[in-house]
Amino acid sequence: MSVDSATVRRIARLARIAITDEEAARLETELSGILDWVAQLDELNTSNVEPMTRVEAMSMKKRKDEVTDGFCADDIVKNAPEVDDHFFVVPKIVE
Amino acid sequence: MTDLTDLTIADARDALRDKSFSAEELAQAHLDAVDAANAGINAYVLPTPQRALEMAKASDARLAKGEGGALEGIPLGIKDLFCTRDVRTTACSHILDGFTPPYESTVTANLWGQGAVMLGKLNNDEFAMGSSNETSYYGDVVNPWRREGSDAKLVPGGSSGGSSAAVAARLCLGATATDTGGSIRQPAAFTGTVGLKPTYGRCSRWGIVAFASSLDQAGPITRSVRDAAIMLNVMASHDPKDTTSADVPVPDFEAAVGKGVKGLTIGIPKEYRVEGMAPEVEALWQQGIAWLKDAGANIKEVSLPHTKYALPSYYIVAPAEASSNLARYDGVRYGLRETGSDVTSMYENTREAGFGAEVKRRILIGTYVLSAGYYDAYYLKAQKVRTLIKRDFDQAFEGVDAILTPTTPSPAFGVGEKSGDPLEMYLNDIFTVTVNMAGLPGVSIPAGLSSEGTPLGLQLIGRAFDEETLFRAGQVIEDAAGPMAKPQDWWSKGA
Numbered sequence: 175m176s177v178d179s180a181t182v183r184r185i186a187r188l189a190r191i192a193i194t195d196e197e198a199a200r201l202e203t204e205l206s207g208i209l210d211w212v213a214q215l216d217e218l219n220t221s222n223v224e225p226m227t228r229v230e231a232m233s234m235k236k237r238k239d240e241v242t243d244g245f246c247a248d249d250i251v252k253n254a255p256e257v258d259d260h261f262f263v264v265p266k267i268v269e
Numbered sequence: 270m271t272d273l274t275d276l277t278i279a280d281a282r283d284a285l286r287d288k289s290f291s292a293e294e295l296a297q298a299h300l301d302a303v304d305a306a307n308a309g310i311n312a313y314v315l316p317t318p319q320r321a322l323e324m325a326k327a328s329d330a331r332l333a334k335g336e337g338g339a340l341e342g343i344p345l346g347i348k349d350l351f352c353t354r355d356v357r358t359t360a361c362s363h364i365l366d367g368f369t370p371p372y373e374s375t376v377t378a379n380l381w382g383q384g385a386v387m388l389g390k391l392n393n394d395e396f397a398m399g400s401s402n403e404t405s406y407y408g409d410v411v412n413p414w415r416r417e418g419s420d421a422k423l424v425p426g427g428s429s430g431g432s433s434a435a436v437a438a439r440l441c442l443g444a445t446a447t448d449t450g451g452s453i454r455q456p457a458a459f460t461g462t463v464g465l466k467p468t469y470g471r472c473s474r475w476g477i478v479a480f481a482s483s484l485d486q487a488g489p490i491t492r493s494v495r496d497a498a499i500m501l502n503v504m505a506s507h508d509p510k511d512t513t514s515a516d517v518p519v520p521d522f523e524a525a526v527g528k529g530v531k532g533l534t535i536g537i538p539k540e541y542r543v544e545g546m547a548p549e550v551e552a553l554w555q556q557g558i559a560w561l562k563d564a565g566a567n568i569k570e571v572s573l574p575h576t577k578y579a580l581p582s583y584y585i586v587a588p589a590e591a592s593s594n595l596a597r598y599d600g601v602r603y604g605l606r607e608t609g610s611d612v613t614s615m616y617e618n619t620r621e622a623g624f625g626a627e628v629k630r631r632i633l634i635g636t637y638v639l640s641a642g643y644y645d646a647y648y649l650k651a652q653k654v655r656t657l658i659k660r661d662f663d664q665a666f667e668g669v670d671a672i673l674t675p676t677t678p679s680p681a682f683g684v685g686e687k688s689g690d691p692l693e694m695y696l697n698d699i700f701t702v703t704v705n706m707a708g709l710p711g712v713s714i715p716a717g718l719s720s721e722g723t724p725l726g727l728q729l730i731g732r733a734f735d736e737e738t739l740f741r742a743g744q745v746i747e748d749a750a751g752p753m754a755k756p757q758d759w760w761s762k763g764a
Contacts, residue, residue: 177637189592189636190599190613191629192621201633204691208634211692212581215650218657225652226659228513229469229708230733235512249371255606262601265612 176206273298274439275755278343278496281442285332285342292332292342296325296386299344302761303388303440309760312425312435314349314407315357316389324386331384339503341384346441348432349390350397351377351487352476356387360478361405362395364623365604374476375508376445376487383503388441392431395625396595397452397480400697402430403688404627412460412681413438413756417722420759422684426456426677426697432490433460437756443491443500447477449484450583451701454713457490458676458726461715461753463743464490465497466701468734469708470515472501473508481590482513484583484705492753494714494743498522501736517734525737526744531565535742536669540576541700546678550725553717554675557727560749561673561742571665571672575657579703582658584695585638585651586706591628592635598623630691659707662730671738674700676726680719704730712739714746715753724753 177185182201186193193201247260256263273295276284285292300318307313321344328342352358352370359365373381381387394404401424402410410430412423414437425434429446433456436444446453448466457464465488472487479485489500502522508514537558542551562568600606600619607622609615624632638647665672678699687694704711710733713726727746731739 181637182633185633185636185640187617188640189632190596190616190620191624191632192614192617193629201630204630205634205637207692208584208630209637212585212647212651214581215578215585215654218575218578218654220650220653220657223653223656225649226655227652229659230515232470232515235509235516237509246371250602252371253368253603255600255604264601265609265615267612 177202177209274302276442277493278442278491278499279493281343282340282499288332292325292328292386293322295342296321296344296388299388299441305761306438306440308762309411310413310434310438310440311408311410312392312431312438312440313346313389314361314392314431317356317387320356321386321388328384328386338383339499340380342386343384343442344386344388345380346388346391346432346435346444347377348393348429348445348447350393350447350478351445352478353377353387353390356390358390358478359406360396361393361407362623362625362628363406363605364598364620368603372476375473375506375510376477376504379503379506391435391444394428394430395628396478396591397428397447397449398591398627398631399427400451400455400694401687402427403684404625406625409684410434411684413760414460414681414723415757415759423681423723424459424684426459426681428452429456429490433457433462433464436460436462436490436492438760443489443496445487445504446490447485447487448705449480449587450705451698453488453490454676454701454711454726454728455697457713459681459724461724462490462492463494463497463712463714464488465501465712465736465739466704466710467501467505467736468515468710470513471505471710471734471736473506473511473514475508475510479594481587482594483590484587494740494747495523495526497712498526498740515734520737522736522740525740528741529564530561530742530745533670533738533742534567534569534668535561536569536571536665536672538571538573538576538665538672538674540573541674543678543699546675547719549719550675550678553725553727554673557673557716557746560746564745564749566742569669571669573661573665573703575654575661576703578654579658579706580695580699582651582654583702583706584634585647586655588631588635589639589648590635592632592639595628595632627691655706658703662707662709666732671742672730674728674730676700676713676728680721680723680725700728709733710736710739712743714743716746716750718754
C-alpha cells in the first residue's frame with residue numbers, strides 16, 4: 175500500500191503538523207515503505223480471531239463517580255505558554 | 270572514593286546500614302562521576318545535585334536512627350519519561366520545553382518513599398521512540414563500551430539509552446527505564462547491564478509520559494540480577510490511579526534470586542533463529558542453553574509460529590496509540606508554543622517545530638492507520654494478530670516455565686550507522702517486541718562479549734506475573750557467565 179503526496183498532506187493536516195514540500199516528498203517514500211512492510215499481515219487469516227484487549231482476564235476497574243482532586247488551578251496553568259488569570263490563552267477563534 | 274560508584278545496590282544497602290560510609294558520601298561520589306563523564310557520554314539531561322544531597326542527608330538522618338526504607342540512600346538515575354515534581358521533565362522532546370510537573374509519577378514516588386536518592390534525569394529517545402538514543406532533542410548518548418582497538422562512538426541502545434549508559438559507566442547504582450518494544454532490554458544488552466521489563470500492569474504507568482499505552486511498562490536497569498529484583502520490589506505496586514495497573518500481590522522478588530533452576534523447563538523457540546543473526550549470537554544462545562542445563566533445567570524446543578508478525582503489527586499498534594497520546598501537545602497547556610495566524614496554524618506550527626523526525630513519522634503512520642476507513646484493516650487487524658502472538662506463548666507455557674532467546678540479533682552498532690533507514694532500525698527489536706505484544710515479563714542478562722569486545726545479552730521470557738522465575742534463571746546465567754568486564758574509562762575528564 176503506497177501513499178501519494180496528497181494523502182501525506184491530508185494525514186499531516188489531520189495530525190496538525192505543518193510540513194514542507196521536501197518533507198512531504200520524503201514522507202511519501204518512508205510511509206509507503208513502512209505500509210508495504212506491514213502489509214505482510216495480510217498473509218494471516220484473522221476472520222475468527224478476537225482482537226486482544228488485555229493481557230490477563232481482568233475486568234476494567236471503575237471508581238466511584240466523586241471528586242477526588244481539585245482546587246489546584248495554579249498548578250494546572252503553571253506550565254502554560256500564555257495564561258490570563260486561570261485561563262489558557264489561544265489565538266482568537268470567534269470573531 | 271571512586272570505588273563507591275562500583276558497588277551493587279545490594280552491597281551499598283548493606284554498607285549504608287553498617288555505616289561503612291554515609292549516603293551523602295555515596296551521592297557525592299556519583300555526582301562527581303556524573304560531572305566528569307557527562308560531556309563524553311551525555312547520559313544525564315539534567316543532573317540534580319542539590320536535590321541528591323538533600324535526599325542523601327535525610328537518608329543519613331534516618332539511617333542514624335536505625336530507620337530507613339528498602340532503598341535508603343541508594344543513588345538512582347531517572348529516565349526523563351518519569352514525571353518528577355518540580356524537576357523538569359521533557360521526554361527529551363523540544364515540545365515539552367521547560368515542563369516542570371507539579372506531581373510525581375507513582376513509580377518514582379514509590380522509590381523516594383523507600384529512601385532512594387535522585388541523581389538526575391536521564392536521556393532517552395524522544396518520547397521513547399527509537400532504538401539507539403539518537404532521536405533525543407538533547408543529543409545522542411554515547412555507549413561507554415567501544416569496539417576493541419577503536420574509538421568510534423557506539424550507540425547505547427534505546428530508548429532507555431541514558432539509563433543503560435549511566436548504569437554501565439557507574440554514574441548511578443541503578444536506573445529507571447521504560448519498555449514499549451524493547452526499550453529496556455535492548456539497551457541493557459548493548460551495555461552489559463541487566464534490564465527487566467515486568468508484566469504489563471505490574472508497575473503503574475501513572476505520571477509516565479505515555480507513548481503506546483497498551484504496551485508501555487516501567488522497569489529497572491541495574492548491574493546485577495539481585496539489584497533488579499530489589500528495585501522492582503519497590504517500583505511495582507497496585508495503583509488505583511492507573512486502571513491497567515494489576516491488583517495482584519507483589520512477591521518478594523529478591524527471595525527468588527538464588528533459588529536456581531533445578532527441575533524447571535526452559536523453552537527454546539525455533540522461530541528466533543532468524544536470517545542475518547550474527548553467528549556469535551547463535552553461539553552465545555547455545556552457551557546459555559548449556560549453562561541452564563548444567564544447573565539442572567530441562568531444555569525443550571518450543572514453537573512461536575507468529576513471531577515474524579510481531580514487528581509489523583507492533584508498527585501499527587504503537588504509532589496508532591502514539592498519535593492519539595501525542596495529540597495533547599498542542600502549545601496550549603504546557604511546553605513549546607509557536608505563533609500562527611489562527612488557532613489551527615498555531616497547533617500546526619508548534620507541532621512542526623516541537624516534534625523530531627521519528628516522532629512525526631510515527632504520528633503520521635498512526636494517524637493514517639486510524640483514519641476513516643482504515644481502522645479495521647490496520648489497527649483491528651494488528652490487535653487480532655496480538656491475540657495470535659499471545660496464544661503462541663500461552664501454548665508454549667503449557668510445557669515450559671520460561672523461554673530463552675538472544676536479546677538482540679547483533680551487538681551495539683555505531684552512531685549514525687542505522688539512523689538513515691527507519692525499517693533497519695526497527696529490526697533491532699525483533700526478539701523483544703513479541704514480549705510487549707503479549708504483555709509478558711522479559712529480562713536481558715549480560716552473557717558475554719562479541720568478537721568486537723562489546724556486550725551481548727540473553728533474554729528470558731516468563732509467564733504473566735511470574736517475574737520470579739526470570740530472577741531464578743537470570744541469576745544462573747549471571748553466575749555462569751562470571752563477572753561482566755567493565756568498559757574502559759575513556760570518558761572521565763582527566764582519564
